[in-house]
Amino acid sequence: MTDGLIAGYFREGAPIQDTKAPSGPIEQRWSTRRFDAHLVNPANRRKLSVIIVGTGLAGASAGATLGEAGYQVKSFCYQDSPRRAHSIAAQGGINAAKNYKEDGDSVFRLFYDTVKGGDYRSRESNVYRLAEVSARIIDQCVAQGVPFAREYGGLLDNRSFGGVQVSRTFYARGQTGQQLLIGAYQALERQIAAGTVEMFTRHEMLELIVVDGRARGIVVRDMVTGEIETHLADAVVLASGGYGNVFYLSTNAMGCNVTATWRAHRKGAYFGNPCYTQIHPTCIPVSGDHQSKLTLMSESLRNDGRIWVPKDSADKDKDPRLIPEEDRDYYLERIYPSFGNLVPRDIASRAAKYQCDAGKGVGPGGLGVYLDFADAIKRMGRAAVEAKYGNLFDMYAQITGEDPYETPMRIYPAVHYVMGGLWVDYDLESNIPGLFVAGEANFSDHGANRLGASALMQGLADGYFVLPNTIREYLSHGPYPQVAADAPAVVEAQTAVKERVRHFLSCNGTRTVDSFHKELGKIMWDYCGMERTEQGLTHAIEQIRALKKEFWSNLKVLGTGDGINQSLEKAGRVADLIELGELMCIDALHRRESCGGHFRAESQTEDGEALRHDDEFAYVAAWEWGGDDAPPILHKEDLVYEFVEMKQRSYK
Amino acid sequence: MKITLEIWRQAGPGTAGKMVTYTQDDVSPDMSFLEMLDVLNEQLQERGEEPVAFDSDCREGICGMCGLVINGQAHGPQVTTTCQLHMRSFKDGDRITIEPWRADAFPVLKDLVVDRSAFDRIIQAGGFISVNTGAAPEAHAAPVQKAKADRAFDAATCIGCGACVAACPNAAAMLFLGAKVTHLGELPQGQPERDARVVKMLTQHDHEGFGGCTNVGACADACPKEIPLDVISQLNTDLRRSMARGN
Structure with missing residues (x-):
């Protein structure tokens, strides 16, 4: 198998291991690692430099913390x-895991819930540390x-979130991310x-610079002047977020993209579990072809809102308020009595899809289910509901033109988060020495499905507490030899960026960037979305390859650089999303099991739940870039469970 | 719906700009305002014309990146961000003018895109609590009265979009400033730096070329997050107290 092409799509390389996590009792591993990491004396810190790409929770918190410690930090973001x-x-x-509610929570319980929620596809050491x-x-x-x-x-x-039975979620109305980021x-x-x-705002990273096997810098484009700049440092941190926009429609921001991590991947960094995508169950349904993005309605709504569809598909166009109680199917409460409306996201999403596939979906196109607050308003009063969820209700009303206090919300699943990302070890270091990856950009902590309210936790854990400790070990061996501005690796990266920009501007084809992006998104949603099959994925790969060919020959970008x-900015992002899309499909195709957000129709239990195959697939798939004309290479990192027993997840 | 648009086009910073007229024949009321512009941009590119540059990112009303003056109003006719404005707020046959934020402190970079980095520099001057990572006491060590926590939260919902400046006849950023001073000033953690903060931030504000406040209140009317005008009173109260203490 080692040299042969597998299924026509990839080769298998040597297994990979996380060599940094200490062994021994899980409660002591992080303190052991911190103690073993060398220190850097404060006077020497200012001689060491770090580049950080991205200023979300992970990037901003890492930048602030490393700055406070006294390192020289350069921080980049594409926004203003x-x-x-x-x-x-x-x-x-x-x-x-504060256990302020004294409801049985603990560090171990949070660890356990996260490993289970991730469907036993994450690393125990990482999750425990989180x-x-x-x-x-x-x-x-x-x-x-x-x-x-x-x-x-x-x-x-505190409040409660999906997949758990304790209240451990801290919040700031429906704007927690905003407040933490501020x-x-x-x-x-x-x-x-x-x-x-x-700080470098409106700067986009377009290439990684690797010198003598180490990450030493980046090439960026100043998005205001168009200048292509080189920035060098002792280490590079990518905290550039997720790639949900590969689906075109997602809850990601318009600018979210994979370019920073994909350019690093093409320079040798392994991509971990690219197919693990989180489809969030409670988003506002699509309203038409003009749609540019989807909007999430927080999972917290499932604390008080009840999800239902009409029992009889004939009722689906009726005013929901006129459908009597006995004609409604509160299907999550019925199928999962112990977790009810608070089952994990992957399960809630698929359940909604099944109802809509069965013809019971409501709203335009039959792609929606009700999220109903009538009972909550009766029980708590409108004022209490307003205090808890007011801004979400307003947002819903603004987008749909309907009043959710009067009529149930309509919701449908949408791409929200990616568990996949660049492969990192326990130190959050990729297989390229000196290249660290934090937050959603790495693959590390959520396995095959992320639990609600855990992305913010991971972003800030990585940035405030983990990375500053682990990068210290790497920096303690520096400063690394100075890189000349005309070093071959620098010139090569600069030239590659300039050549791409030149190509996009001179391609003179007939199709706009957005038209390619939309087409890619449709392929990904249809074949690599909530349900995946061998046949569909194979078909998708062929379609993506054809799309890539056309993209590079028939793109139209007007104006100058x-x-x-x-x-021009979008062209570079879509070019990389297309290549990523193909790898996602190959990853999804090779994983002939269902786990968490990855659902292969061929692998399900009798009642339609995800069926894992631990004997074959209890590993991280770390993909190596094979080259423009060669297949990717799969490196497997075995997942070993010492503290949590691998079970079929049950939320019934 | 059929809509006529008059849009500010400007090739680059410091160059002369002008209003250009476009028509849109097939606008759906369910479109967001920015999706309507996306459609226009696709059409322009198909015709070989450069698309209109405008900023937007999250498109769910929270990142603060978008901001257009629509028919003379910052973010348009609804109390929300431009990205959350939908075409159902307009009617068939409407003529809509679209301009960038206009303020000396927010220079135009291209078309509808402006430079708001002055806001970051105001925050740098003192819009923070000085606590290094790892130095924090246990979260329950300092309870906060719910009313104060709620007021701090309301002020903290500012998204830094700049609509307050765009709406103000003096191009003052007092609502932005007052929101931060109120957010941090309501909390026990914000007290040690409270007196110094207000002076430093205000000095930076004036240095950036924002105008002074004359209590017009247009800022609070335009604010998509409905930050109340009383944060400016709070700013003045804090400033008086700080100056009385010799700052």
């Missing part, structure tokens, strides 16, 4: 301010002035003022 990064849109909350540092995140954010929701006694309030942003701005962080050119 670091405060705009898409972490800001996270609504519901952030988990932490749970362990979670409580300190809340302390840090409160000290920064993050206005979390409080009870009348002045103490912090906290990290203010900490970052404080370091900019202190001179430890140099000398200033703001938004079509």
Whole structure:
């Protein structure tokens, strides 16, 4: 098998291992690692430099923390301010094992829930560390002035999220991501003022510079002047977010893209589990062809809202308020009595799809289910519902023109988050020394499905507490030899970027970037979305290859590269999303099991639940770029469970 | 719906711009305002004309990246961000003018895109609580009265879009400033730096070329997050107290 082409799509390479996680009792691994990491004396820190790409929760918190420690940080974002990064849109909350409710929570319980929620496809050591540092995140954010929701006694309030039976989610109305990001942003701005962080807004990373096998810098385009710049440092951190926009329609921001991580992948960094995509169950349904993005309605709504469809598909066009109780099917409460409406996201999404496939979907095109607050309003009163979810209800009303206090919301699943990302070891270091990856951009902690309120936790855990400790070990061996501005690797990266820009502007084809992006998105949603089959994926790969060919020969980008050119920016992003789409399909095709968000129709239990094959697939798929004309190479990292027993997940 | 658009086109920073007229024949009321512009841009490119540059990112009203002056109003006729404005707010045959934020402190970069980095520099001047990572006490060590926590939250919902500046006849950024001063000033964690913060931020504000406040209130009317005008009173209260203490 080692040299042969497998299924016509990939080759298998040597297995890979995480060599950095200490062994021994899981409660001691992180402190052991921190103790073993060398220290850098404060006077030497200012001689060491770090580039950070992205200013979301992971990037901003890492930038602030490394700046506070005294390293020289250069921070980059494509937006006009670091405060705009898409972490800001996270609504519901952030988990932490504080056990303030005394409801049986603990670090181990959060660890257990996350491993189980991820359908046993994440690393125990990483997840335990995440749970362990979670409580300190809340302390840090409160000290920064993050206005979390409080009870009348002045103490912090909590709520519950999907896939768990305790209340450990801290929140700031429906704007938790915004408040956490503003906290990290203010900490970052404080370091900019202190001179430890140099900020580059409206700069997009277009290439990674690897010198003597180490990540040493990046090539960026100044999106205002069009200038192509080189920035060099001792280490590079990618905190550039996820690639859900490969589906065109997703809850991601318009600018979210894979370019930073994909360029690193093409330079040798392995891509971990690219097919693990989270489809969020509660989004506002698509309204027409003009749609540019989808909007999430926070999972927290499932605390009080009840999900249902008409029992009889003949009722689907009726005014829902006129459908009597006995003619409604509260299908999540019926099928999963112990978790009810709070089953994990992957399960809730697929259940909605099944109802719609069965012809019971409501709203335009039959692609929607009801999320009903009538009972909650009766029980708590409208004012209480408004206090808890007011901004979400307003957002819904604004987008749909319907009043959710009067009539049930309509919701449908949408692409929301990707668990896949660049492969990293316990230190969050990729297989390219000196290249670290944090937040959604890495693959590390969520396995095949992420639990609600865990993305914010992971982003801030990585940026505030994990990365600053692990990168220290790498930096303690520096400063690394100075790289000359005309070193071959620098010139090569610069030339590659300029050549791509030149090509896009001179291609002179007939199709716009968006038309390619939409076509890619449709292929991905149809064949690599909520349900995947061998036949569909094979078909998708052929379609994507044809699309790529056309993209490179028939693209039309107007204007010049000398200033703001938004079509040019998108062209580079879509070029990379197309290549990523193919790898996602290959990954999904090779994983002939269902797990978490990855559902292969060929692998399900009798009652339609995801069926894993642990004997064959209990590994991380780390993909190596094979070259423009060669297939990718699969490296397997075996997942070993010492503390949690692998079981078929059950939320019944 | 059929809509006529008059859009500010400007090739680059410092160059002269002008209003250009476009028509849109097939606008759906369910489209967002920016989706309507997306459709226009696709059509322009198909005709070989450069698309209109405008900023937007999250398109769910929270990142603060978008911002257009629509028919003379910052973010248009509804109390929301431009990205959350939908075409159902307009009617068939309407003529809509679209301009960038206009303020000396927000120079136009291209078409409808402006430079708002002045806001970041105001935050750098003092819009934070100085606490290094790892130095925080246990979160429950300092309870916060719910009313104060709620007011801090309301002020903290500012998205830094700049509509307050665009709406103000003086191009003042006092609502933005007052929101941050109120957010941090309501919390016990924000007290040690409270007096210094307001002076530093205000000094930076004036230095950036924003105008002074004359209590017009247009900022609060335009604010998509409905930050109340009383944050400016809070700003003044804090400033007086700080100056009385010798800052």
